[in-house]
Amino acid sequence: MAIEKIILDVDTGSDDAVAIICAALSSKIELHSICTVWGNRPLSQTTENTLRVVDMLGIGESVKVYPGCETSMVSTLLQNRRGGYDGQRKSVNGGEKVSMHQETIDELPPSHTKAQEKRAVMHYVETLMNGADGEFTLVPVGPLTNIAMALRVEPRIAKKVKQIVLMGGGCRRTNSTAAAEFNIWGDPEAAQIVMNCGAKITVVPLDATHNACINSDEVEELYKLGTPAATCVADMVKHRIAAYSYLQPMARLDSAPIHDALAVCSLIDPAVLKDVRLVRCDVDISGGIADGQTIVDPRAYTDLPKNVDFAFDADRDRFSALLFSILRGEN
Numbered sequence: 001m002a003i004e005k006i007i008l009d010v011d012t013g014s015d016d017a018v019a020i021i022c023a024a025l026s027s028k029i030e031l032h033s034i035c036t037v038w039g040n041r042p043l044s045q046t047t048e049n050t051l052r053v054v055d056m057l058g059i060g061e062s063v064k065v066y067p068g069c070e071t072s073m074v075s076t077l078l079q080n081r082r083g084g085y086d087g088q089r090k091s092v093n094g095g096e097k098v099s100m101h102q103e104t105i106d107e108l109p110p111s112h113t114k115a116q117e118k119r120a121v122m123h124y125v126e127t128l129m130n131g132a133d134g135e136f137t138l139v140p141v142g143p144l145t146n147i148a149m150a151l152r153v154e155p156r157i158a159k160k161v162k163q164i165v166l167m168g169g170g171c172r173r174t175n176s177t178a179a180a181e182f183n184i185w186g187d188p189e190a191a192q193i194v195m196n197c198g199a200k201i202t203v204v205p206l207d208a209t210h211n212a213c214i215n216s217d218e219v220e221e222l223y224k225l226g227t228p229a230a231t232c233v234a235d236m237v238k239h240r241i242a243a244y245s246y247l248q249p250m251a252r253l254d255s256a257p258i259h260d261a262l263a264v265c266s267l268i269d270p271a272v273l274k275d276v277r278l279v280r281c282d283v284d285i286s287g288g289i290a291d292g293q294t295i296v297d298p299r300a301y302t303d304l305p306k307n308v309d310f311a312f313d314a315d316r317d318r319f320s321a322l323l324f325s326i327l328r329g330e331n
Contacts, residue, residue: 004137004162004267005030007127009068009120010260011039011142011183012049014236017105018323019141019260020053021229024063026326028268031059032136033127035120037068039142039186046142049104051111056228060113068120068146072187081287107235124150128157136160137267140194141167141260143183148190151197158197166194167263169281169294170206171312175248177292181206184283185292192283201308203281204263205294208273212262212314213255214323216241222327230327258323262314265322268331272322274313281308 008023008031010016023031034054036047047067054060075081116123124147128136138161140147147164150157168183168191176182184191195201214237222234240256250256266273280297282304284290296310297303325331 003028003030005032005135006137006139006267007033007035007124008264009035009037009138009140009142009146010050011037011041011046012053012105013040013046013260014105014240015258015260016040016046016141017049017053017236018233018258019139019264020050021057021233022261022264022268022323022326023139024057024059025229025329026268026331028331029264031063033064033066033123035066035068035123035146036115037120037142037146038070038072039183043067043070045104047115048111051113051115052105052108053232055111055113056108056232065113065115066118066120066123067115069149072143072145073148073189075187075189075287078287081291105236107232120146121149121153125154125157128160129154131160133160134162137162138164139166139263139267140164141183141263143186144168144190144194145187148187148193151193155197158199161199163200163202164194165202165204165263165267167204167209167260169203169283171294171296171310173206173210174293175206179284179290180292181294184294188283188285188292191292191294192285195281195283195307202266202273202276203294203308203310204259204266204273205311206259208311208314209257209259209262210250212272212316212319213250213252213257214320215252215255218320221324225327227327233323233327261323262319265319265326266311268326269318269322272315272319273311274315276309276311278306279308279310280304280306281310
């Protein structure tokens with residue numbers, strides 16, 4: 001199998017952290033660089049969380065971190081567009097708020113590696129335009145602001161990339177609103193730009209990630225591996241299971257999806273994704289009740305050309321086995 005050379009785009013968060021760990025440790029992936037973006041937390045925090053993971057892995061010299069956009073392209077310009085939504089967290093029994101993502105990755109010490117001065121948008125443009133055609137795969141697992149802005153600066157990068165594998169959206173599943181998944185809802189205009197940029201795109205949506213959960217028994221097995229990376233993953237998945245039990249209980253009790261890691265793992269073993277279909281996918285940018293919805297048209301004959309491969313399902317057991325094999329240094 002050819003090694004995938006990737007640029008990872010993250011809003012670190014716990015599942016982003018697991019994605020970074022998988023990309024850094026897998027022998028099937030060459031992690032070229034990491035771009036950070038606003039999303040789960042403000043940019044300063046997502047960058048710090050990313051650097052903590054980089055330090056834990058000991059890759060700060062070889063994998064540079066480039067801070068990106070601090071907010072969406074245009075959606076925050078309309079004061080009432082976000083309604084009363086304040087992130088993926090809510091009060092439990094009227095008391096303390098439970099959140100999907102920790103403010104900081106407290107299991108890891110403060111970073112000592114520094115982020116690059118160059119911003120992510122310019123890093124994309126310069127790296128892709130100076131690289132060979134098809135050299136890089138982009139793996140954005142947060143809002144798509146950085147890549148959309150880079151496409152606006154230099155549209156030719158769409159033809160330079162090998163592919164884009166993004167985590168976001170949903171056909172039958174949502175989380176941030178009744179219509180939308182967080183990464184797409186966070187910057188709908190950016191998502192629409194990326195979906196229609198002309199690159200080869202695979203979408204790893206909630207439909208797939210919610211069917212690839214890790215459970216509490218597997219967390220205990222992760223702790224038994226005893227490595228810093230496995231322990232870090234176990235700590236974060238344990239937190240996610242507790243949060244999901246309050247906020248979005250899974251069909252399988254005591255489990256949680258590791259959304260972003262599934263996108264990375266699909267590069268190592270594409271069979272972790274199931275029912276992948278070429279479809280038409282657009283994003284609602286109306287600002288109304290469906291704002292940020294991924295509008296998936298799976299019909300044989302679509303009104304507009306089909307533009308993305310969309311994963312409607314995932315192989316839970318295969319994903320779990322792959323995660324463990326990466327953490328054991330076997331994949």
